[in-house]
Every structure is written in structure tokens, then in C-alpha cells.
Amino acid sequence: MIFNTNYLRGTVKIRVSGTMPERFINLCVTEEIPLWGITKTDEDLIAWIRLQDFFRIRPLVICSHTKVKVLSRRGLPFIMKRLKQRKMLMVGSCIFFALLYILSSYIWFIEITGLKTIPEQEIRQIAEQYGLRTGNIKNAINVKKIEREIPLHISEVAWVGINFTGTRAVIEVVEKTMPKQEEKLPAHIVAAKDGVITEIIALNGQAMVKIGQTVKKGDTLIKGITPQPAAGVDGQLPKTITPVELVRAKGITTARVWYEGYAEIERKQTTSKQTGSYKMTINMKIGDKELAFNRPQGQPFAEFETVTIYKQLPLWRNSELAVESTITIYREINSQHMEKTFEEAYNEAYAKAIQVVQVTIPETAKILSRNYEVLKTPEENIVRVKVNVETIEDIGQTINISQ
Amino acid sequence: MLRRKGKLQSLAGYLEIPQDIVMDLPRITMLGNKQLLVENHNGIIEYTPSLVRIKLNCGELFIMGEMLILGNLQAEQILVEGVVREVKYDI
Numbered sequence: 001m002i003f004n005t006n007y008l009r010g011t012v013k014i015r016v017s018g019t020m021p022e023r024f025i026n027l028c029v030t031e032e033i034p035l036w037g038i039t040k041t042d043e044d045l046i047a048w049i050r051l052q053d054f055f056r057i058r059p060l061v062i063c064s065h066t067k068v069k070v071l072s073r074r075g076l077p078f079i080m081k082r083l084k085q086r087k088m089l090m091v092g093s094c095i096f097f098a099l100l101y102i103l104s105s106y107i108w109f110i111e112i113t114g115l116k117t118i119p120e121q122e123i124r125q126i127a128e129q130y131g132l133r134t135g136n137i138k139n140a141i142n143v144k145k146i147e148r149e150i151p152l153h154i155s156e157v158a159w160v161g162i163n164f165t166g167t168r169a170v171i172e173v174v175e176k177t178m179p180k181q182e183e184k185l186p187a188h189i190v191a192a193k194d195g196v197i198t199e200i201i202a203l204n205g206q207a208m209v210k211i212g213q214t215v216k217k218g219d220t221l222i223k224g225i226t227p228q229p230a231a232g233v234d235g236q237l238p239k240t241i242t243p244v245e246l247v248r249a250k251g252i253t254t255a256r257v258w259y260e261g262y263a264e265i266e267r268k269q270t271t272s273k274q275t276g277s278y279k280m281t282i283n284m285k286i287g288d289k290e291l292a293f294n295r296p297q298g299q300p301f302a303e304f305e306t307v308t309i310y311k312q313l314p315l316w317r318n319s320e321l322a323v324e325s326t327i328t329i330y331r332e333i334n335s336q337h338m339e340k341t342f343e344e345a346y347n348e349a350y351a352k353a354i355q356v357v358q359v360t361i362p363e364t365a366k367i368l369s370r371n372y373e374v375l376k377t378p379e380e381n382i383v384r385v386k387v388n389v390e391t392i393e394d395i396g397q398t399i400n401i402s403q
Numbered sequence: 404m405l406r407r408k409g410k411l412q413s414l415a416g417y418l419e420i421p422q423d424i425v426m427d428l429p430r431i432t433m434l435g436n437k438q439l440l441v442e443n444h445n446g447i448i449e450y451t452p453s454l455v456r457i458k459l460n461c462g463e464l465f466i467m468g469e470m471l472i473l474g475n476l477q478a479e480q481i482l483v484e485g486v487v488r489e490v491k492y493d494i
Contacts, residue, residue, distance in 0.1 A: 021450075022447050022448060022449055022450050025446075025447050025450070025473075025476060026446035026447055028476070029446055029447075029476060029477070029478050030446070030478070032477070032478045034475070034476065034477050035473070035475075035476040036473070036474055036475045036476060037472065037473075037474065038450070038472060038473035038474075038476060039452065039472050039473075040450060040451055040452050045450070047473075047476075
């Protein structure tokens with residue numbers, strides 16, 4: 001419609017009155033002036049005509065002894081004319097677009113992403129130093145230079161990328177992953193769990209236990225001292241005794257560890273489910289008066305839960321507008337008594353027990369076997385399951401020697 | 404004159420040329436009873452919402468109906484919209 005040529009050039013609705021309006025139409029036809037939407041009301045013709053043709057019909061009107069009156073105007077020329085009368089509207093819209101353009105070429109926000117350890121303030125400071133601060137024009141900022149300068153100033157930064165999204169500058173930082181600093185303080189390796197040692201290799205320090213030995217939590221496995229040469233075959237001490245020195249113990253200490261899990265499941269259970277139907281009561285308190293809507297008669301459902309929501313208008317300028325409302329929702333519930341078979345209850349208890357154990361086993365542990373047993377109880381109602389898991393894992397824990 | 408017309412008509416039929424072009428006849432197209440397009444007319448004689456009289460080379464065309472509107476009026480064609488009840492030739 002808007003891109004219609006008729007709309008762009010403007011159209012006029014005219015009323016032709018006179019004794020013979022048909023004559024006017026025929027004259028228009030011969031002059032090749034298109035008319036459309038012609039209707040007749042009370043001897044008067046109403047027709048649409050193009051604006052450029054409207055200025056040509058004057059001789060035809062005189063010739064056909066009719067009168068022409070403009071009823072309505074439509075199209076771009078008329079809109080333009082109206083806009084010309086309202087100059088300030090045009091000026092205002094021009095100012096609006098100009099302001100929008102100008103303001104959008106400034107930076108209003110700076111966002112820094114990807115930081116883990118470096119304080120944000122540090123990067124912000126350097127960026128500001130090189131011109132990236134709020135209120136600067138986007139084009140005036142040398143992005144390449146700032147991207148180059150930040151890693152030079154902060155050595156932990158590996159890469160910096162700056163991009164603009166609208167009026168927001170996003171500084172993307174990638175930090176270097178520094179190699180872990182190895183501790184050099186002398187330390188023992190002690191057992192973190194009870195178990196039976198299956199392998200012990202002291203890479204640094206003195207092994208204190210043998211394979212097959214049962215250890216308890218807290219026992220020292222590898223002592224953090226310089227290795228002492230083993231006693232000679234004949235029981236004599238070696239001749240050269242190196243002085244005892246504290247070192248950081250290192251080594252492999254794997255052990256067999258047992259875990260135990262226990263769970264029980266009741267065979268008879270009552271489960272309650274919400275049916276979805278609910279009733280709502282609204283209690284309004286205005287001043288001292290109370291109004292209740294939808295109050296249920298007696299008990300709303302055979303079995304139900306209630307939820308109460310309490311609402312109060314926020315205090316505004318200390319005025320005590322005492323309007324409060326309490327909404328009580330009654331939700332219908334449906335309780336069911338279920339009796340599980342022994343198999344079902346057992347499976348459930350077993351899964352639960354395994355889950356309990358699984359939490360305590362570290363991921364690196366190798367599971368050797370899983371044993372389970374059903375505990376006999378006088379009560380038929382409860383199924384009790386005990387699970388034993390045997391694993392092989394590193395139980396060593398480095399603990400610094402306190403001087 | 405009549406002989407000449409008859410010859411022209413047979414020639415047009417022979418050459419498969421549309422007869423309305425050869426013989427300068429009006430072409431009337433109707434879309435249901437909602438629209439009626441008359442091409443090659445000689446102007447309007449009378450127009451009221453219930454009757455439109457169109458002048459043709461060979462007489463006059465009456466269009467009777469209700470709420471008739473001249474949708475588009477040009478030198479070559481007239482589009483009559485509305486409910487058309489009757490179309491009649493008066494030669």
C-alpha cells in the first residue's frame with residue numbers, strides 16, 4: 001500500500017454533483033483520466049481520482065455543468081504537507097536520530113571477562129591508561145595497542161581481545177596457566193585410610209611398612225628422611241652411616257581398602273501424590289475489617305495440604321496503609337498404600353546401599369569385588385542390605401613435617 | 404457492408420485471430436455475479452447503484468443488480484463490481 005504509486009503521488013476522493021454526472025465520467029474516460037471506486041449516493045457521484053489528474057478536470061467540470069467537491073485526501077503529498085506545517089516535529093526527530101548516533105559512538109560500559117586470579121581493577125587501570133575508559137569515542141581508541149600493552153604489563157595474561165558491542169566494550173582476557181610450584185618442604189607420607197598394603201615403592205624417603213601389612217589411618221608409610229642402608233647380612237650395621245636428613249617423601253603406596261554400605265527399605269509404604277486440583281481462599285484485611293473470598297464449606301478435600309501465602313503492600317513513605325491479603329491454597333492429595341515384593345524392596349535397598357558406598361570411593365580406585373548380604377531381621381516389613389566393596393587404591397597422603 | 408463483415412469474420416476464424424480485435428466487438432468477462440469487466444466500450448450512459456448502461460459500438464449494454472460500483476474506469480475498460488442480477492443487450 002505504501003509503495004503503491006497511487007499512494008506516493010496522492011489520491012483524492014471527490015463528490016460530483018449536478019444533473020448529469022455520467023457526462024463528467026465519459027469526459028474523464030475520453031481524456032484518459034482513470035477513476036475508480038465510483039458509487040452513487042443521492043444523485044451524487046463519489047469517485048477516487050489521482051491528485052495529478054485532479055488539476056486537469058477543471059475544464060471538464062465546466063463542460064459537464066457539474067460541481068466537484070473534495071471529500072478526503074490520501075497519500076504521501078498530503079502527509080508531507082502536514083509535516084511541513086509542524087516544523088518542530090521534523091527538527092525533533094532529526095535531533096533524536098542525531099543524538100542516537102552520537103551517543104552510540106561513545107563507550108558507556110566496560111566489561112572484563114575471563115579473569116580467574118588477576119584482579120579486575122588492574123586490567124581496568126591499564127585499559128584506562130591507554131584510552132579505553134567510559135565516555136571516550138569508540139573510533140579514537142587504539143584497540144590493537146591496548147591488546148598488545150595489557151599482556152606486557154601483567155605477565156599472567158596470555159591473550160587479550162577487545163571488541164565493541166554497541167556502547168559496551170568487552171575485554172576478553174585469557175590467563176596463563178602457571179606450572180604448579182612443587183613444594184620442597186620435608187614431609188611424610190601417611191595412610192589416609194585403613195587397609196592392607198599391596199605395593200610400596202619409596203622413591204624418596206624410607207619405607208616404613210611392608211607388603212601385606214595392615215595399616216590404620218594415620219600410620220606413617222614412608223618416612224621423610226634420607227634412606228638408610230639396610231642392615232648387612234650378618235646383622236652388623238653398615239660402616240658408613242649417612243647423617244639423617246629430612247626430605248620430602250615420595251612414593252607409591254597402594255593398599256586394599258574395604259568399604260561398607262548399608263540401606264534399608266520398608267516394604268509397606270504410604271505415598272502421597274498431588275492430584276492437581278486445588279481450591280484457593282483469599283482473605284483480605286483492610287484496616288480492621290476482614291473479607292474472605294471463596295471460603296470453602298467445611299473440608300475442601302478428603303485429604304489435602306495447605307499452602308499459605310501472605311502478602312502486604314510495601315510501606316510507602318511510612319504511611320500505614322493496612323491492606324493485607326492472605327491466600328490459602330488447598331491442594332488435594334491422594335495417598336496410596338503400596339506393598340512391595342521382597343525382590344523389589346531388595347533391589348531398591350541394594351541400589352541405595354551401593355549409592356551410599358559410591359560416594360566415599362575415590363574415582364581413581366580400582367574396584368576388585370562387590371559383596372552384598374541381606375541381613376535377617378525378625379520384622380518382615382523391612383529389608384536390610386549390606387554391601388561390601390573391596391578396592392585397590394593409593395592411600396598415601398603427604399603431610400608436612402612440623403619442625 | 405454486411406458481406407464485408409461476414410468475410411472478415413471468416414478470415415479471422417481462418418487465421419485464428421481473436422474476433423473481438425478484428426471486428427471491434429466488446430469483450431465482456433464476468434466473475435460469478437460479483438464482477439463484470441467490459442472492454443472496448445464507448446462510455447457510460449447512465450449509472451445508478453441498481454443499473455449501469457454502457458454504450459458499445461453495436462448498441463447498448465444494460466447491467467441490472469444491487470449496490471453496483473464502478474471499480475475501475477478507464478478508456479478501454481469498465482469494471483463493474485457488486486451483485487449482478489441481469490445483463491442485457493439492446494441493439
